[in-house]
Amino acid sequence: MLRDGSVKAMPGLNHHTNARSAPVAIRTRDLNLWYGQFQALFDVNLNIKRGIITALIGPSGCGKTTLLRSVNRINERIDGVRTTGTIEVMDEDIYASGVELLQVRKQIGMVFQRPNPLPISIRDNVLFGYRIHTPKETLRHSDEDAIVEQALRQVLLWDEVKDSLHKKATGLSLEKQQKLCIARLLPVKPEVLLMDEPCSALDPKGTEAVEELIWELRGDYSILIVTHNMAQARRASDECIFMLLGKVIEHTATDKMFVTPDRPETADYIEGRYG
Amino acid sequence: MPANPARQTTEVLSNTDFDHRDLDWYIDRGVQILVFLGGISAIVFILGIFIFITKEGLGFILEDFSFREFLFSPTWRPTSELKETYGILALVAGTASVTGLAMLVAIPFSLGTAIFIAEFVDGKTREYLKVTVELLAAIPSVVWGFIGLSIMNPLIIDVFDVPVGLNVLNAGIILGLMAAPIMTSIAEDALKAVPDRYREAAEAMGATHWQVIYKVVLPAAKNGLLGAVLLGVGRGFGETMAVLMATGHSINIPTSVFDSVRALTATIAAELGETAVGSPHYQALFTIGVFLFVITFCINLTADLIVRGIRKE
Ligand SMILES: Nc1ncnc2c1ncn2[C@@H]1O[C@H](COP(=O)(O)OP(=O)(O)OP(=O)(O)O)[C@@H](O)[C@H]1O
Ligand SMILES: [Mg+2]
Numbered sequence: 001m002l003r004d005g006s007v008k009a010m011p012g013l014n015h016h017t018n019a020r021s022a023p024v025a026i027r028t029r030d031l032n033l034w035y036g037q038f039q040a041l042f043d044v045n046l047n048i049k050r051g052i053i054t055a056l057i058g059p060s061g062c063g064k065t066t067l068l069r070s071v072n073r074i075n076e077r078i079d080g081v082r083t084t085g086t087i088e089v090m091d092e093d094i095y096a097s098g099v100e101l102l103q104v105r106k107q108i109g110m111v112f113q114r115p116n117p118l119p120i121s122i123r124d125n126v127l128f129g130y131r132i133h134t135p136k137e138t139l140r141h142s143d144e145d146a147i148v149e150q151a152l153r154q155v156l157l158w159d160e161v162k163d164s165l166h167k168k169a170t171g172l173s174l175e176k177q178q179k180l181c182i183a184r185l186l187p188v189k190p191e192v193l194l195m196d197e198p199c200s201a202l203d204p205k206g207t208e209a210v211e212e213l214i215w216e217l218r219g220d221y222s223i224l225i226v227t228h229n230m231a232q233a234r235r236a237s238d239e240c241i242f243m244l245l246g247k248v249i250e251h252t253a254t255d256k257m258f259v260t261p262d263r264p265e266t267a268d269y270i271e272g273r274y275g
Numbered sequence: 276m277p278a279n280p281a282r283q284t285t286e287v288l289s290n291t292d293f294d295h296r297d298l299d300w301y302i303d304r305g306v307q308i309l310v311f312l313g314g315i316s317a318i319v320f321i322l323g324i325f326i327f328i329t330k331e332g333l334g335f336i337l338e339d340f341s342f343r344e345f346l347f348s349p350t351w352r353p354t355s356e357l358k359e360t361y362g363i364l365a366l367v368a369g370t371a372s373v374t375g376l377a378m379l380v381a382i383p384f385s386l387g388t389a390i391f392i393a394e395f396v397d398g399k400t401r402e403y404l405k406v407t408v409e410l411l412a413a414i415p416s417v418v419w420g421f422i423g424l425s426i427m428n429p430l431i432i433d434v435f436d437v438p439v440g441l442n443v444l445n446a447g448i449i450l451g452l453m454a455a456p457i458m459t460s461i462a463e464d465a466l467k468a469v470p471d472r473y474r475e476a477a478e479a480m481g482a483t484h485w486q487v488i489y490k491v492v493l494p495a496a497k498n499g500l501l502g503a504v505l506l507g508v509g510r511g512f513g514e515t516m517a518v519l520m521a522t523g524h525s526i527n528i529p530t531s532v533f534d535s536v537r538a539l540t541a542t543i544a545a546e547l548g549e550t551a552v553g554s555p556h557y558q559a560l561f562t563i564g565v566f567l568f569v570i571t572f573c574i575n576l577t578a579d580l581i582v583r584g585i586r587k588e
Contacts, residue, residue: 074479079397105481116476119495128490129480184480 024091025050025192025222026071031085033066035078040066042246044085048239050191053214053223055237055254057230059269063246064226065113068194071224072108073101090191106133109185109221111195115177117169117184122161125169125180126151130187147187155183155213175206179213193217195225199232211236230270234258242266328564335361335558345562351526351542353556361559363566368528369536373446373518374511376532380451381458381507386500388455389462394488405463412456416516423449423521437533441523444532449521450514454507461506465499465582466492498581505578509571515540539563 026048033041040063048054056064069075071087073094086093094104106129117125126148131139148165152158157179161172169180178198185193195214199207214223215236227233233240233254240257242250242265250257250266261267348362392404423445431440469492477487493500515538523535524545543560550557 072479074475077475077478102481102483105479110479112472112476112479114472116472118473118476118491120491128477128482132480132482132486132490181476188481 023050024048025089026224027088027091028067029086029088031067031070031083031087033063033070033075033084034080034082036080040246041070044248046241046248046251048222048224048241050090050222051219052238053218053225053236054239054241055233056224056226056241056243057228057233057269058243058249060228062243064243065196066246067243068110068196068224068226071192071194072105072110074105074110102133106188107190108192108194109182109188109190111178111181111185111193111198113197114201115174115181117172117177117180119168119170121166122169122172122180123148123165126184126187128184133188151183151186152180154186154217155179156209156216157183173206175202175209178202178206178210182210182213182217191222193221193223195223197226197228200228207232230258230272242269244269325565325568328561328568332558332561332565334553335555335562338555349526349528351537353546353550353559359555361555363539363563365526365528366537366539366542366563369443369522369526370512370518370538370540372443372529372532372536373450373522373538374508376443376447377450377454377511378504378507380448381455382504384451385455385458385462385503385507388459389466389500389503390488390493392459393463393466394484394492405460408456408459408463412460414453416453416514417520419449419453420517420520423517427521431533435533439523439533439535441521442533442535443522443529445523446518446521446536446538447532449517450511453514453517454510457510458503458507461503461582462496462500465496465503468499469495502578502582505574505581509574509578512567512574513540513571515544519544539567543567 024047026046028044028046031041031044032039044067056068058064066075070083071089071094075081075083083095086095088094089104089108093099118128120128123144127144130144130147149158149162152161157176160176161180169177172180178201182193182198198214199210202210211232214225217223218238225237237254240250240252240254241248242257242261242263244265250261250263252262257266258270261270344360344362346362347364348360349365349368350360350362351366352358352360388404388408392401392408396404424441427445427449428440431437431442431445435444473491473495474487477491482490518538519541522538522541524537524541525535526537527534529536543563547557547560550560
């Protein structure tokens with residue numbers, strides 16, 4: 001496993017401006033978020049780098065899902081959500097007024113905690129995003145077979161489902177459903193993949209398979225993954241962000257965070273003192 | 276159920292009172308029996324009604340009945356001096372044409388309303404709309420019939436320049452408006468039953484609101500929507516009063532929507548009071564009843580099975 005251990009943590013700061021400044025995939029500036037009266041995120045400042053896997057860890061209710069869901073603006077489905085500050089994805093402010101929400105979501109794929117394939121065929125699931133985002137004139141049915149095969153091969157699912165592409169996706173095992181949910185993001189070539197505890201509904205074998213797959217995707221995509229599972233964060237990420245009560249406590253290389261964390265809260269959490 | 280009374284009397288003073296039955300026990304028993312009776316009463320009534328109408332129609336079915344005449348003759352002339360003819364073809368055509376037109380009216384109406392309520396509004400507005408739809412469903416059919424007679428009739432005469440406004444068009448529209456609320460209500464339930472995570476998944480992939488509806492929600496709800504339509508059809512077949520008032524009640528195989536027709540149900544309603552109990556005419560009307568019963572039963576059963584099918588998935 002290759003890890004980029006170049007990040008220097010700066011104690012006492014919420015955010016880290018890396019001196020060598022690798023290209024940034026997601027940059028948040030003073031991000032605050034409220035659910036009605038309840039503030040869930042406080043001044044979140046992050047620079048999440050391109051092409052690597054960044055894990056987001058923290059105790060239950062600390063705002064991991066909330067942060068992830070603001071990055072593709074899917075939070076806006078919920079009534080009473082208010083956001084201040086900015087989020088830039090690939091150097092573009094996604095909250096700017098001229099921004100086309102649908103294009104934002106095309107660039108940013110999301111994998112949910114509970115696998116949520118659509119109740120249509122496996123093939124149609126893989127092609128869903130592609131069909132939406134490809135203009136009618138250039139949409140060619142002859143391309144579709146190749147696209148389906150490529151996407152399913154990338155998630156290591158092709159051999160298992162190639163004979164049942166027309167079966168309903170909701171009949172698959174949870175592990176295969178989750179792989180399919182990753183596969184359907186790939187044909188539109190997103191830059192960023194957001195994953196909210198993608199393995200929490202899976203058994204250990206499924207978890208291992210999906211983790212392996214995520215690691216395979218590393219490099220082609222910038223991946224931000226929420227996890228409750230410390231071992232998973234440690235195994236399968238390059239950098240790690242620790243959050244507590246809506247604030248970012250520490251953002252540093254995974255190797256470092258798990259060995260010599262800068263902040264006492266991080267150490268406490270990693271050693272299991274928050275549960 | 277009976278305990279052992281002998282033991283109870285001999286062991287009155289026993290303090291291990293295991294077979295003691297207090298008031299709560301009897302109440303519990305009583306309620307169980309009541310609920311059981313309530314539960315099976317629906318089945319008992321349905322069976323009873325079916326047996327009753329079959330029995331009343333039986334004499335006709337066994338004696339004067341000609342299957343061919345009954346189903347394929349367009350002549351319904353039960354009181355003819357020369358020869359009584361009991362053909363329901365024209366009546367079936369009347370019912371079918373009115374119901375068919377009603378569905379053409381009701382399906383776009385109810386699906387549109389259901390999609391609007393389920394997918395476009397929320398909070399207070401949705402509650403108000405749902406209550407309104409349910410209120411519409413509660414309008415008695417005689418009121419709809421009245422509207423057909425006194426509003427639609429002159430309107431159709433005026434607009435289309437036809438001699439009578441009591442016809443397939445009138446009854447079809449009235450029946451369509453009548454069936455739409457209940458269809459809306461069921462279709463809306465079907466749309467609401469589509470889990471929100473499907474919508475969220477599609478939105479997260481960048482689908483527009485309309486794409487979410489027609490690529491995800493409608494396909495996922497299609498069985499429930501089909502069920503709603505079939506219930507509407509069942510309603511159309513069984514409806515009597517409004518149809519009696521709005522069709523013109525004349526026996527006809529319609530060739531255009533401006534023809535007056537007569538429905539199966541309306542025939543029973545209009546004629547049963549004037550027949551001698553047990554006469555062939557009386558029995559023939561009951562045979563129509565059996566026919567209607569079987570058809571609506573099949574339609575409702577299909578609708579129910581389809582709706583049940585989506586629940587299981
Ligand atoms: N729709 C909502 N309305 C109101 N409050 C919410 C809503 N969603 C989340 N919250 C609150 O915001 C806070 C952060 O929630 P969030 O789901 O982001 O936490 P999390 O870190 O993902 O937790 P978990 O590890 O349990 O998934 C919690 O206190 C939660 O109660
Ligand atoms: Mg969460």
